[in-house]
Amino acid sequence: MGIATLEGHAMRNKNVRRGIWTSLAALSCRPSHAFALALAVVLGWFASSAGAESPASGPDVILVVGAEGEPEYGKVFSGWADRWEQAARQAGGKITRIGDKVTDDPEGSSDRDRLQAVLAAVDPAVSQPVWIVLMGHGTFTQNVAKFNLRGPDLSAADLSGWLQGVTRPVVVINTFSASGPFINALSHPNRVIVSATQSGVEQNYARLGEYLSQAILDPAADIDHDGEVSILEAYLAGAAKVRAFYEGSDRLLTENALIDDNADGLGTPATAFRGVRPVAKAGDPTRSLDGRLAAKITLAPESVRLPFTVEELAEREVLEAELERLRAGRSELAEADYQAAVLPLFIRLAKLYQVAEARMTKANP
Numbered sequence: 001m002g003i004a005t006l007e008g009h010a011m012r013n014k015n016v017r018r019g020i021w022t023s024l025a026a027l028s029c030r031p032s033h034a035f036a037l038a039l040a041v042v043l044g045w046f047a048s049s050a051g052a053e054s055p056a057s058g059p060d061v062i063l064v065v066g067a068e069g070e071p072e073y074g075k076v077f078s079g080w081a082d083r084w085e086q087a088a089r090q091a092g093g094k095i096t097r098i099g100d101k102v103t104d105d106p107e108g109s110s111d112r113d114r115l116q117a118v119l120a121a122v123d124p125a126v127s128q129p130v131w132i133v134l135m136g137h138g139t140f141t142q143n144v145a146k147f148n149l150r151g152p153d154l155s156a157a158d159l160s161g162w163l164q165g166v167t168r169p170v171v172v173i174n175t176f177s178a179s180g181p182f183i184n185a186l187s188h189p190n191r192v193i194v195s196a197t198q199s200g201v202e203q204n205y206a207r208l209g210e211y212l213s214q215a216i217l218d219p220a221a222d223i224d225h226d227g228e229v230s231i232l233e234a235y236l237a238g239a240a241k242v243r244a245f246y247e248g249s250d251r252l253l254t255e256n257a258l259i260d261d262n263a264d265g266l267g268t269p270a271t272a273f274r275g276v277r278p279v280a281k282a283g284d285p286t287r288s289l290d291g292r293l294a295a296k297i298t299l300a301p302e303s304v305r306l307p308f309t310v311e312e313l314a315e316r317e318v319l320e321a322e323l324e325r326l327r328a329g330r331s332e333l334a335e336a337d338y339q340a341a342v343l344p345l346f347i348r349l350a351k352l353y354q355v356a357e358a359r360m361t362k363a364n365p
Contacts, residue, residue, distance in 0.1 A: 066136020
């Protein structure tokens with residue numbers, strides 16, 4: 001079987017891909033042609049393999065529906081929130097919904113106040129991410145971007161301040177117009193920030209929220225075919241549908257989505273990716289593109305995730321970071337030196353997957 005055939009099977013079938021990890025571990029003591037073929041496949045997709053953690057506590061998912069402006073928009077935004085709620089329930093998440101429900105709202109509090117209170121109360125001991133999905137309209141005046149709520153609006157500076165004490169991974173999804181400045185304000189290590197626009201001047205109604213809420217539940221958005229839709233994959237699928245809408249309607253594209261997960265506050269457009277890997281060169285050669293963290297965060301049901309321990313996840317992070325560094329500098333190394341450097345790392349990574357796969361098999365015979 002040739003490399004191209006192996007790649008085709010691996011990209012279509014998560015079980016084949018997990019099997020490749022097992023093969024790598026088994027073949028690690030006796031390098032061979034088969035091992036070289038398997039290594040070639042893994043080189044193409046190692047950074048995008050999700051294998052998310054499966055702790056006892058699920059993620060916190062905070063869904064905020066903004067001021068509707070017009071009743072027709074209120075129904076649309078609530079529909080987006082319904083889909084996100086469905087995805088969060090499948091993931092065993094703790095769901096808070098603000099803005100379109102009257103129950104459980106403290107008397108006299110605004111939606112802005114309630115969001116601040118919810119963020120102040122998140123459990124710092126849980127390792128799963130905090131998801132904040134903001135659905136509605138946005139404005140940008142006097143160089144200040146805001147998300148429109150019932151009552152006082154939410155500024156990027158507000159949300160940045162409230163998140164200062166949150167050390168868990170955070171995903172903030174800004175589906176509203178003029179949301180680009182939220183990336184600049186919220187970018188931080190261990191965070192994924194998505195914005196529907198690249199700047200505050202893109203103030204027309206943003207459609208990313210519609211397609212993103214569909215993608216997070218759509219198996220067709222699973223680009224790397226690992227059985228999970230990561231936030232990166234949902235972003236890429238949603239942004240592609242936004243572009244298709246404008247092209248199909250013969251309209252000028254008025255929203256350009258960005259994703260930021262490397263804490264540089266710049267963001268990367270969806271067009272910079274091929275599959276789930278960024279391929280466009282950053283303008284600054286010392287700067288990495290985004291997507292690595294976002295590829296690992298998902299709302300997939302726990303049953304499909306490999307049960308890595310916290311220690312295994314930490315080790316995997318170190319190994320993948322080193323592999324990413326080697327890939328970035330591959331052109332500076334002789335091919336033999338590159339292979340000699342990556343081979344031990346892939347063997348260690350393969351054994352991590354082999355252990356997690358065995359743990360899952362034992363728990364679900």
